[in-house]
Amino acid sequence: MRFDARHIPLQRLLLILAGLWILASATGEAAAKDWNTYNIGGRSYVSDENVAKFYQFQRFAKEGNDRIFQHPSLVMTWRVGSQSIYVNNIKFNLSFPVIENGGKAMLSTVDLAKLVDPVVRPSYIKKPINFDTVVIDAGHGAHDSGAKGVMGYEKNYALDMALRVEKELKARGFKTLLTRRTDVFLTLGQRVAIANGQRNAIFVSLHFNSSGSRTAEGIETYALAPQGTRSTDGSSPWSSPLNGNTRDAENIALATSVHAHAIHELKSVDRGIKRARFNVLRGINKPAILFEGGFITHPTEGKLIHDEAHRQRIAEAIANAIVKFRTAVGSKR
Ligand SMILES: [Zn+2]
Numbered sequence: 604m605r606f607d608a609r610h611i612p613l614q615r616l617l618l619i620l621a622g623l624w625i626l627a628s629a630t631g632e633a634a635a636k637d638w639n640t641y642n643i644g645g646r647s648y649v650s651d652e653n654v655a656k657f658y659q660f661q662r663f664a665k666e667g668n669d670r671i672f673q674h675p676s677l678v679m680t681w682r683v684g685s686q687s688i689y690v691n692n693i694k695f696n697l698s699f700p701v702i703e704n705g706g707k708a709m710l711s712t713v714d715l716a717k718l719v720d721p722v723v724r725p726s727y728i729k730k731p732i733n734f735d736t737v738v739i740d741a742g743h744g745a746h747d748s749g750a751k752g753v754m755g756y757e758k759n760y761a762l763d764m765a766l767r768v769e770k771e772l773k774a775r776g777f778k779t780l781l782t783r784r785t786d787v788f789l790t791l792g793q794r795v796a797i798a799n800g801q802r803n804a805i806f807v808s809l810h811f812n813s814s815g816s817r818t819a820e821g822i823e824t825y826a827l828a829p830q831g832t833r834s835t836d837g838s839s840p841w842s843s844p845l846n847g848n849t850r851d852a853e854n855i856a857l858a859t860s861v862h863a864h865a866i867h868e869l870k871s872v873d874r875g876i877k878r879a880r881f882n883v884l885r886g887i888n889k890p891a892i893l894f895e896g897g898f899i900t901h902p903t904e905g906k907l908i909h910d911e912a913h914r915q916r917i918a919e920a921i922a923n924a925i926v927k928f929r930t931a932v933g934s935k936r
Contacts, residue, residue, distance in 0.1 A: 638657070638712075641704060641709060643702065643709065647711065648709035648710060648712060650707040650708070650709055651663070651665070651672075651681065651709070654672065654719070655672055658672070658674075658723060658724075661674055665708075668682050668683040668684065668708075669682050669683075670682075677723065678692075679719075679723070681701045681708055681710065683702065683703045683708050684701065685700060685701055686701075688719075690722055690723070690859075692873075693859070693876070695859075696835045696875050697714045698711060698828070699711040699713065699832070713829055717851050717852070718855055720852075721851075721852040721853075721856045722855060722856065725928075726931065726932065726933050728852045728853060728932050729852070731853055731933060731934045732853065732890060733803055734803045734804050734889075734890075734929070735778055736778040736779065736780060736801055736802075736803055736805075737778070737780075737804065738780045738781075738782065738798045738805070738806045739765045739768050739769055739772075739780070739781050739782070739807055740781075740782040740794050740798075740807065740808040740883065741758070741762040741764065741781065741809055742757065742761045742808060743758035743761060743810075744758050744783050744786055744787050744788045744789060745787050745788035749810070750813030751900075752811070752813065752898075752900055752908070753900065753902055753905035753906065753909075754905055754906060757810065757813070757899060760811050760896075760899065760914065761810055761811060762785075762786065763914055764917060764918060765781050766784070767914060767918035768918045769781060771919055771922035772922050775925075777925070780797065791881075791882035791883055795882070795886035795887055798891065799889070805853075805857060805889055805890040805891065805925070805928075806883070806887050807857075807861070807892055808881075808892070809894055810893060811896050811897055811899045811908060812897060812899070812900075814898055814900050814901075815900075817900055818901070819898050819901060820871075820872050820897065820898045820903070821872025821873060821874040822865050822866060822874060822894075822895065822897055823862075823874035823875055823895045824865075824876050824877070824893070824894050825876075825877050825878065825879045825881065825884065825892060825893040826851075826854040826855045826858040826876065826877075826878060826892055827847040827848060827851070827854055827880065827884040827885055828840070830842070830843070830844045830848050832878065834878050834879045835875075836877075838879075838880065845880070847884050847885045847886065847887055847888070847891060848885075850888070850890045853890035854890055854892060856928060856931060857892050860924040860927045860928040861892060861894055861920075862894075864920040864921070864927070865896070865917060865920045865921065868919070868920040869913075869916055871897060871904075874895075881893055
């Protein structure tokens with residue numbers, strides 16, 4: 604029987620994000636002796652069986668090219684040849700595809716360390732930031748209007764969203780700082796400087812998407828690409844570490860929480876958690892993500908985003924996600 608991750612209720616996903624999934628084997632750091640690594644084509648990999656054993660999944664199944672790792676509160680699926688995996692039906696884009704070797708499905712150790720581990724057990728992230736402030740960045744502004752949608756401009760939707768997220772976060776006890784509160788232009792460098800000027804903060808950049816095709820729709824969330832990996836769009840790897848790479852684990856955990864809440868609460872199309880090297884992400888030394896809240900060029904989604912009740916629901920989802928992220932990584936105020 605094929606296990607269908609769509610039947611996992613939201614509460615279970617949130618349990619994981621809250622770091623309540625205490626693994627029996629997880630007594631501390633993932634010791635090197637627990638991992639048997641393979642060098643394949645100059646890259647380091649771990650096997651499906653090793654992952655199943657290390658995290659003590661109760662069920663591990665091979666179904667053709669698919670691998671299913673199952674725990675009462677978590678289902679992860681891989682597919683040989685695919686560059687995405689699913690955790691509780693949320694889509695994650697890997698830095699490298701899952702490959703096959705001697706009947707085993709192999710995951711790169713970069714994706715193990717930079718994606719699977721912080722997503723599956725966020726409470727093990729080392730020295731997470733203790734934040735009480737959220738820097739909220741409304742994308743674009745003034746002459747930079749961003750995407751032009753079926754009903755309006757990205758810059759206006761992004762600013763409205765930022766103000767709504769601020770209100771929701773304040774109601775949940777956070778301090779907030781907006782990079783802009785009006786229709787003004789800021790360089791990307793200015794946005795980075797505002798974030799880096801805060802001590803105990805995380806950074807969330809808010810955007811809406813566009814496409815010439817008009818059929819593209821859904822939500823996607825970006826975290827900085829790890830050192831030496833391609834972006835999801837295929838841009839070449841950067842060999843030198845970036846400011847933002849000091850927060851790789853927190854970046855992906857924050858992206859997971861925000862993306863999962865948005866997908867579940869809004870029932871939007873899931874375009875996945877992606878990797879990029881956007882200026883705002885690479886320059887910031889705090890946990891940072893860039894959220895694309897839907898396509899304003901899509902005839903239906905564009906109208907939905909124009910509706911302020913919908914933007915309010917997105918804002919509430921983001922605020923709920925930030926509360927969950929703080930709990931999940933065990934950060935204290
Ligand atoms: Zn934008």
